[in-house]
Amino acid sequence: MLSDITLSSNDFKKLHQYSGDWSGLSEKLFKHPLEASEKIQKFSSIHSKELQEVIECHHEMPDGSGFPRGLDHKRIPLLASIHIVARHFVEELMKVEFNHQKRFEIMDNLYKKFNKGHFKSGLFTIYEFLSMEKPE
Ligand SMILES: [Fe+2]
16 A cells, blocks of 8 residues: 555554554654655655545544644545545445455444544445445
8 A cells, every 4th residue: 555655564464453542653653654655756656645645644534633733533534535445445344254244343343433524424325335245
């Protein structure tokens, strides 16, 4: 994923051991959204303001508990919000065995966490997508 382009696989493993309390993160891990964005800006063929926002905000949370800037749902742009919800959905989905019912349980939990501002658009997009893929 472009947003983690500055991380090694070991960094990535360390990062995923944290959840909610970012106080123990190394500076490299804490700043990786901004450093990845800076790196991507050098590639003019793929760089855009929206991509920059997605990368810089990919660890932010609607209640302001994310990093690196601690932005809340009012300050996180639409596309970045959708990306954050989708990323959390995929991460939760990968923790369980494939099961259609689990997807809806995951979405119920995500709804409780992300039902704010632009994040609703991300949630509704995934809900819509899931209803198109109803199990037989
Ligand atoms: Fe990341």
